[in-house]
Amino acid sequence: AQSVTQLGSxxxxxxxxxxxxxxxxxxxxxPYLFWYxxxxxxxxxxxxKYTSAATLVKGINGFEAEFKKSETSFHLTKPxxxxxxxxxxxxxxxxxxxYKLSFGAGTTVTVRA
Amino acid sequence: xxxxxxxxxxxxTQMGQEVILRCVPISNHLYFYWYRQILGQKVEFLVSFYxxxxxxxxxxxxxxxxxxxxxxxxxxxxxxxxxxxxSAMYFCASSGPGTGTSFGPGTRLTVL
Numbered sequence: 001a002q003s004v005t006q007l008g009s010x011x012x013x014x015x016x017x018x019x020x021x022x023x024x025x026x027x028x029x030x031p032y033l034f035w036y037x038x039x040x041x042x043x044x045x046x047x048x049k050y051t052s053a054a055t056l057v058k059g060i061n062g063f064e065a066e067f068k069k070s071e072t073s074f075h076l077t078k079p080x081x082x083x084x085x086x087x088x089x090x091x092x093x094x095x096x097x098x099y100k101l102s103f104g105a106g107t108t109v110t111v112r113a
Numbered sequence: 114x115x116x117x118x119x120x121x122x123x124x125x126t127q128m129g130q131e132v133i134l135r136c137v138p139i140s141n142h143l144y145f146y147w148y149r150q151i152l153g154q155k156v157e158f159l160v161s162f163y164x165x166x167x168x169x170x171x172x173x174x175x176x177x178x179x180x181x182x183x184x185x186x187x188x189x190x191x192x193x194x195x196x197x198x199x200s201a202m203y204f205c206a207s208s209g210p211g212t213g214t215s216f217g218p219g220t221r222l223t224v225l
Contacts, residue, residue, distance in 0.1 A: 034213065043204060043218040044156070051211075090156060094214075100146060100169060101214060103156040 002027040002093045004074075006104035014112045019063075019078040021107050023091030026072065033074040034092040034101065035065055044090065050074060061085070086111045115139045117217035119205050125223045126195055134190045134220045136205030145188045146206040146214070147180065149173070156204065162188065195224045 007022040025031055035047040048059025055067040061084075065076045074091060088108050092101040118137045126132050138145050147159040160170040162180055179191045188207075192199055202221050208214040 036216075044216040046213055046215070049213050099144070099208075100158045100161050101148075102158065105155045
């Protein structure tokens with residue numbers, strides 16, 4: 001079975017500050033890991049994914065995530081927050097790139113002016 | 114860029130009624146899914162569909178639920194007799210080898 005745990009249901013950052021969203025996974029097979037973003041009243045948009053190639057993955061909107069096997073982590077970062085980053089972020093795990101996803105509980109990001 | 118589309122965006126129904134949620138996956142994708150998100154909770158897997166049959170389903174996906182791909186483009190989720198607890202956002206998704214999973218915008222189902 002696979003699962004992810006997102007630490008912190010709510011993160012508040014100042015505009016221009018670092019955004020750090022934490023995700024730890026549990027998987028009995030090499031995992032595929034994903035971050036999705038959900039803007040209010042919208043669907044899920046893929047930010048980035050790890051599929052066993054480079055451990056540092058760059059995504060859209062300036063986000064990146066690093067796969068650390070020793071820590072079973074896949075934390076999402078952005079160096080400088082923008083007001084438009086306010087959204088809910090979901091970490092997800094799968095055992096293939098094209099297989100069902102198991103989602104974390106989500107982290108809501110608010111950005112202060 | 115191709116997208117997954119879903120209709121309707123919002124469905125209101127009375128408890129006990131049947132509803133059909135419709136989706137058009139990305140055309141060259143082979144795997145199709147339904148997920149749901151109850152308000153304030155995590156996104157949950159319901160069912161996956163491949164090669165014209167269910168490949169996996171969760172314990173949520175009981176006999177009240179069914180899926181169908183009636184033609185070459187549509188993918189539907191039917192709930193036979195809706196309950197209050199079926200109220201949620203339902204997301205259709207599709208994927209292909211190496212593509213990751215693309216999600217539709219969702220259908221918000223409200224059961225009264």
